[in-house]
Amino acid sequence: MSKKIAILGASGYTGAELVRLIATHPGMEIVALSGERKAGMAMGDVFPHLRHLGLPDLVKIEEIDFSGVDLAFCALPHATSQEVIKALPRDLKIVDLSADFRLRDPAEYEKWYGKPHAAVELQKEAVYGLTEFYREAIREARLVAGTGCNAAAGQYAIRPLIEAGVIDLDDIILDLKNGVSGAGRSLKENLLHAELSGGTYPYSAGGKHRHLGEFDQEFSALAGRPVMVQFTPHLAPFNRGILASAYVKGDPEAVYKALADRYASETFLEVLPFAAMPSTRSVxxxxxxxxxxxxxxxxxxxxxVVALDNLCKGSSGQALQNANLMLGMDESEGLMLAPVFP
Incomplete structure (x- = not known):
């Protein structure tokens, strides 16, 4: 029997990506879709590429009956999720795609997001959603906090190296190139075609990017002492993808072995032959x-160098991977689609 799924915030990119993935999932059925500004519209009118699917119309969150829902994905803006999730039934399993529950320390949340957390008890309950490193905790969780897409890419590069003790923890540089869909679907002047196409630029430079809070939290916990990385993301004129280049001090062969050994049994993580470089196009x-x-x-x-799709493995695909675990399903269900090429 299929699990009943609600997607809150389905009118954004990550919500649409969840619909695309779940459409071919053998064990899930979408029974409710919310979109505050698009309430009353058909999903196929908001996203024509989903027109062939028999989907419920978009409604406001308060119109959804959660009594028959097994799991809800919250693809809502930062600071909105905590208020919404606080009001949802306590027996409902939830995967949150916002930043609201990623940071365990309320003071760190306030530091990076500029306001006090409004659901501190839920924040304590949330499990960090980097699947390959929190798999067993996610399996038992009620609330899972999806990682930032930049944070996921950087951690896939660095976590095994900290675990193996093969790099200098005080000399880590992360340089990321991000596709424009990572900025969301809202209208913004700097994302207009004429403003972005044909160029690229750094943003949140100088240690200001919010995903640094996740790097600080996760790398320091692994190392057992404070670890601070130098991190600069760049907005590039392609639709989807992240290319993360990590510059580290350590023996290259030892670095390669640590990554290859750690990911040898992981379905979705592939370490290429030594000196081969990945491309966002390939994922x-x-x-x-x-x-x-x-x-x-x-x-x-x-x-x-790490290449991943920011909307899939960096967000909605990771969310579905976690939901599979939470619902007792095979972790890879609905996620084995080959990359789109060219």
């Missing part, structure tokens, strides 16, 4: 992650 539209490692002309330094 577009999929839940797969490609990782490349090379040495440098400077001895004792290594480059780790």
């Amino acid at each position: 577009a539209g999929s839940n797969f992650v490609h990782i490349g490692v090379s040495g440098d002309r400077i001895p004792g330094r290594a480059l780790v």
